[in-house]
Amino acid sequence: MALYRDQLAEVERDLERGVIEPAEAESARVEVSRRLLAAADAQEKSAGAGRQVLSRKAVAGAIVVAVPVLSLVIYLGLGSPGLPDQPFAARMAAPVSQLPIDALVLRVEEHLKADPKDLRGWEVLGPAYIRQQRYQDAANAWDQAIALGGETALRLAARGEAEVFAANGVVVPTAREDFTKAVALDPHEPRAQYYLGIAEIEDGKKGAAIARWKALIASAPQDAPWRPSIEGELARLENPNAPGPDASQIGAAADMSPEARQKMIEGMVGGLAARLDKAPNDIDGWLRLIRAYGVLGKKPEAEAALAKARKTFAGDAAATARLDDAENSLPK
Amino acid sequence: MIVELGHFALTLAFAVALVQMVVPMIGAHRRDAGLMAIARPAALMQFVLIAMAFGALLFAYLTSDFSVKVVAENSHTTKPLIYKISGVWGNHEGSMVLWVFILSLYGALVALFGRNLPDGLRARVLAVQASIGVAFLGFILFTSNPFVRLDPAPFEGQGLNPLLQDPALAFHPPFLYAGYVGLSMAFSFAIAALIEGRVDASWARWVRPWTLGAWTALTVGIAMGSWWAYYTLGWGGFWFWDPVENASLMPWLVATALLHSAIVAEKRGALKSWTILLAIFAFSLSLVGTFLVRSGVLNSVHAFATDPSRGVVILCILVFFIGGALILYGWRAPVLKAEGLFAPLSREGALMLNNLLLAAAAAAVFIGTLYPLFLDAIGGPKITVGPPFFNMTFAPLMVPLLCLVPLGPLLKWKRSDLVAATERLMGAGVAVIVVMLIVLAVKTHGPWLAALGMGLAAWLVAGAFFELAWRLGLFSVPLAESFRRARRLPRASWGMAMAHGGLGIVVAGIVGMTAWRQELVTALKIGESAELAGYTLTLEQVGMRQGPNYEALVGVIDVKRGGRDLGLMLPEKRRFPVEKQEKTEAAIRTNGFSDLYIVIGDDNGQGAWTLRAYENSLAPWIWAGAIIMAAGGVVSLTDRRYRVGAPARARSRLAAQPAE
Structure with a gap:
């Protein structure tokens, strides 16, 4: 109703302003009045028809109870009421000793952004990245450390190792260069010697690897932490029939995180598989590969390797028998 | 606590929306003013609650609280502040919260400013609005909950899709x-x-x-x-x-x-x-x-x-x-x-x-x-x-x-006269012919369809102008009178003219861009130059730049036109290490009539860099026109007049019937 009255006033204003002509204004007035009457009619009809059956107090009471109860039920079902906020800044403000490695890495990164010339920071970051499986980042961190502090056997070996991990365990040429330089600086650098040996195995120079590792063990202190693992590998290299790289032996492996170790094993296995693809006529190699796949829980790969080996040694009864044994000893 | 409070606010909003959906509707049906009256406070409350939930989510993003799953999945500490904010809706869950937040805002506006609506209509409108709210709040809570927590929380987030940054x-x-x-x-x-x-x-x-x-x-x-x-x-x-x-x-x-x-x-x-x-x-x-x-x-x-x-x-x-x-x-x-x-x-x-x-x-x-x-x-x-x-x-x-x-705005309500309306558009018709002739004269090799397109654009712009001119009596009454009329002209009329004129500018932009854009794809070594549409582009240098959360390959390109140095343009190719994605950032230089648009690509292996450059004729007009259209909408919105059309009655019926 109010609207139509306003519209009528509007018509008058328009007329006054000369926006519309008198004849137009007249007909507009008639039309609005007609609508106004209709609206008044409708209002009359609807007035007095209202009824009130529900008690307002009852409705209000029901709402006041139902809303909190319903929302609380849903919230308790979906929410985590006991979990406080964990804003980033507050978590980082905790004492260093309580911070997990991820947080420490962030802190060091933050620090290095402000002061990228801090050699110590990069040296801390390198191994931490390896723990986080950020191998390429680790290699980059060692790049920085070498750029700032110069080449040392330890830094070179660490960078090479990061590169090996980044390449899924393959001793890539750049890594090999690093290891070679490292042993030139310090022939007793164990990691460099170890990976150079791996590289030689990848090249098919088993003898050279054996000699290298033997020399390394001979010159090492009796209590070197990496000693048992390299001795195990050496034993396997000298006697291929010995059990393959099984989890317990590798478990003694040096100061590596489980993930890194897994990665290393997979890399070694990959290298073996690649070599067998090129030179398949090596029954011991095949058996080792099949066993390794078995231990790693890679059944399809183990079976594929088994099939390939059977094909290679199709006419060789002795070899086939050994392959049968290997198949039977695979974990089901 | 804030995050959990936000979650609780969201469930509370769901319950309130349920009430708002059911009670006022029953009230309107029974004409019970008391039940209908619940709609208004409920709509306001729903808005406040969803605003709290939205605020809690925003808070989690701003403080990088990675114990909230969506934050961990879509944010990162190094992300600039603006993208921490926009990260709230840069993912499915958060965008749905934004959706209901705006929905409840509209509901609250009806509750606040809808006093002159009939009670029954207002109650029903708010109830229907609440039913949409219920559907979406339920959808959010039960299938896409943004308040899902992670425990233990990661220390760093996974970042936001660079395309959205x-x-x-x-x-x-x-x-x-x-x-x-x-x-x-x-x-x-x-x-x-x-x-x-x-x-x-x-x-x-x-x-x-x-x-x-x-x-x-x-x-x-x-x-x-x-x-x-x-x-x-x-x-x-x-x-x-x-x-x-x-x-x-x-x-x-x-x-x-x-x-x-x-x-x-x-x-x-x-x-x-x-x-x-x-x-x-x-x-x-x-x-x-x-x-x-x-x-x-x-x-x-x-x-x-x-x-x-x-x-x-x-x-x-x-x-x-x-x-x-x-x-x-x-x-x-x-x-x-x-x-x-x-x-x-x-x-x-x-x-x-x-x-x-x-x-x-x-x-x-x-x-x-x-x-x-x-x-x-x-x-x-x-x-x-x-x-x-x-x-x-x-x-x-x-x-x-x-x-x-x-033509539309010049016709009268109820019954009109095409001749009278077209007469008023004579000026626009002249403008169209002039524009088409200019286009044909300047772009002699261009597609002839472009001239028609530009004519259409001119028709729209000039049409909007002459419509206004007619209303203001611009060429028939003294200027002072026109000015007086201009001040009294309803804002809605200004808004309409802007929207229609803006549309013409958009059309011009689209036609220019489609018909006349020029393209250059080349590989340049440092110091080499290429020509495009009268511009000389010289690759001065290529370098790396460190952004807040990306590193960018930057091409430094010197632009000259007719011997005049127009400065440097810096197209970038950004690499986001956290998200492991790349994004090109074109360098665009506009003079209001056309854009020079340069993209840098990869090193082609022979010491040269791939460059793609475009001269986009009238491209800026597309967005300028759209903004003018939107501005027309805003101007129109400020016109709160009640409106009534003044019908023009057919002359013959004037005497016979005073009203139908």
């Missing part, structure tokens, strides 16, 4: 949603009117500003999206007929139609039933847009959700609201009385033609967008409907519409 795209969704959700108001009003069985002028008066507001926001949102595509996707296209773009174009087309038909409904009481149908379709297409974008049916940067169960829920919501509304319409529409007869040649007739063309255009886009999906869904062959389809269907519908745009 962009100023235009950061604020594109809020505008788009303001538009989509604004159409929910028109929808709620339509449903309330159907339930009530009555559509009167106050109904139409209420629907118009909401539709206008939604349309304005949608225009800005679409323009931002297209601008983003222009400078980010690396080859300077501005519209790809991509389904996601179409999803926003369809509601825009229908909202445009609704805007015009609501004028008729308000001023003349005609086309009511059609207006209601358009209101239903406009919001339905908004929902379809949400569905298309969110369900993962469309594989694009926007498809955050790839969880099929969500798609099913959205589909159910869609079926319920669209199907329910259409059934209600089929049942109740015959009750609506038509008033205000009019002759075919009248303002109403023109607006109706406008509606038919816009609706047909929306249908064409709809078919082009959904037919391939439909075919795929029933196991048919995979087809793609590309630009050729849209050029063949959309353009032929748009051209006559654009030709008629300047």
Whole structure:
């Protein structure tokens, strides 16, 4: 109703302003009045028809109870009421000793952004990245450390190792260069010697690897932490029939995180598989590969390797028998 | 605590929305003022609660609280502040919260400013609005909850899709949603009117500003999206007929139609039933847009959700609201009385033609967008409907519409005289001929169709100008009188002229970009130069730059034109290490009439860098025009006058019948 009255006033204003002509204004007035009457009619009809059956107090009471109860039920079902906020800044403000490695890495990164010339920071970051499986980042961190502090056997070996991990365990040429330089600086650098040996195995120079590792063990202190693992590998290299790289032996492996170790094993296995693809006529190699796949829980790969080996040694009864044994000893 | 409080606020909002959906509707049915009165406080409370939830989520992003799953998945400590904010809606869960936040904002506005609405209508509108809220709040809480926590929490987030780390795209969704959700108001009003069985002028008066507001926001949102595509996707296209773009174009087309038909409904009481149908379709297409974008049916940067169960829920919501509304319409529409007869040649007739063309255009886009999906869904062959389809269907519908745009405002209500209207457009006709002649003279080798296109653009701009000139009596009365009239001219008229003129500028931009853009693809060594459209581009240097969360390859290109040094342009190729993605950042230099657009590519291995450069004629006009259109919407919105059309009665009937 109010609207139509306003519209009528509007018509008058328009007329006054000369926006519309008198004849137009007249007909507009008639039309609005007609609508106004209709609206008044409708209002009359609807007035007095209202009824009130529900008690307002009852409705209000029901709402006041139902809303909190319903929302609380849903919230308790979906929410985590006991979990406080964990804003980033507050978590980082905790004492260093309580911070997990991820947080420490962030802190060091933050620090290095402000002061990228801090050699110590990069040296801390390198191994931490390896723990986080950020191998390429680790290699980059060692790049920085070498750029700032110069080449040392330890830094070179660490960078090479990061590169090996980044390449899924393959001793890539750049890594090999690093290891070679490292042993030139310090022939007793164990990691460099170890990976150079791996590289030689990848090249098919088993003898050279054996000699290298033997020399390394001979010159090492009796209590070197990496000693048992390299001795195990050496034993396997000298006697291929010995059990393959099984989890317990590798478990003694040096100061590596489980993930890194897994990665290393997979890399070694990959290298073996690649070599067998090129030179398949090596029954011991095949058996080792099949066993390794078995231990790693890679059944399809183990079976594929088994099939390939059977094909290679199709006419060789002795070899086939050994392959049968290997198949039977695979974990089901 | 804040995060959990936000979660609780969201569940509370859900319960409040349930009350708001049920109680006022019963109240309106029983004409119980007490029950109806619950709608207003409930709408306000719902808004406050959802605002709290939204605020809590924002807080979690700002403080990088990675114990909140969506934050851990979509944020990162090194991300600049603006993208921490935009990260809130840069993912499925958060964008849905933004959606209901805007929905509740509109509901609260009705509650606050809807005092002059009849009680029953207001109660029903808020109840319908709440039912949409219930559906989406339920969807959020039970299938896409943004408050899911991680314990233990990671120390670093996974970052945000670099494509979304962009100023235009950061604020594109809020505008788009303001538009989509604004159409929910028109929808709620339509449903309330159907339930009530009555559509009167106050109904139409209420629907118009909401539709206008939604349309304005949608225009800005679409323009931002297209601008983003222009400078980010690396080859300077501005519209790809991509389904996601179409999803926003369809509601825009229908909202445009609704805007015009609501004028008729308000001023003349005609086309009511059609207006209601358009209101239903406009919001339905908004929902379809949400569905298309969110369900993962469309594989694009926007498809955050790839969880099929969500798609099913959205589909159910869609079926319920669209199907329910259409059934209600089929049942109740015959009750609506038509008033205000009019002759075919009248303002109403023109607006109706406008509606038919816009609706047909929306249908064409709809078919082009959904037919391939439909075919795929029933196991048919995979087809793609590309630009050729849209050029063949959309353009032929748009051209006559654009030709008629300047004519409409000059026609009188009820019954008009085409000759009188065309006389007033003589000036515009002259402008068209002049522009076409200039185009043909300057671009002698250019496609002749471009001259027609530019003529059409001139027709729109000049048409808007001469329409205003006529209203102000610019060439017939003294200047002082014109000035007086200009001050009294309703804002809505200014807004309309701006919107129509802006449309002309958009058309000019599109024609210029389509007909005259020039392209150069080359590989340059440092110090080498190439020529494009009179510009000399010299690659001075290539270097690396460290951004806050990316590193960029930067080409330094010196631009000269006619011996004059125009400065350096710096196209970038950014690499985001956290997200492991790359993004090109074109360098764009504009002079208002054309853009010089340069993209740097990779090193080609021989010491040279791939460069792509474009001269995009009139490209900036596309977005300038869109902004003018949106500004027209805003100007119009400030006009709060009640409106009534002054009908021009046929002379012969003047004596015979004082009123029909």
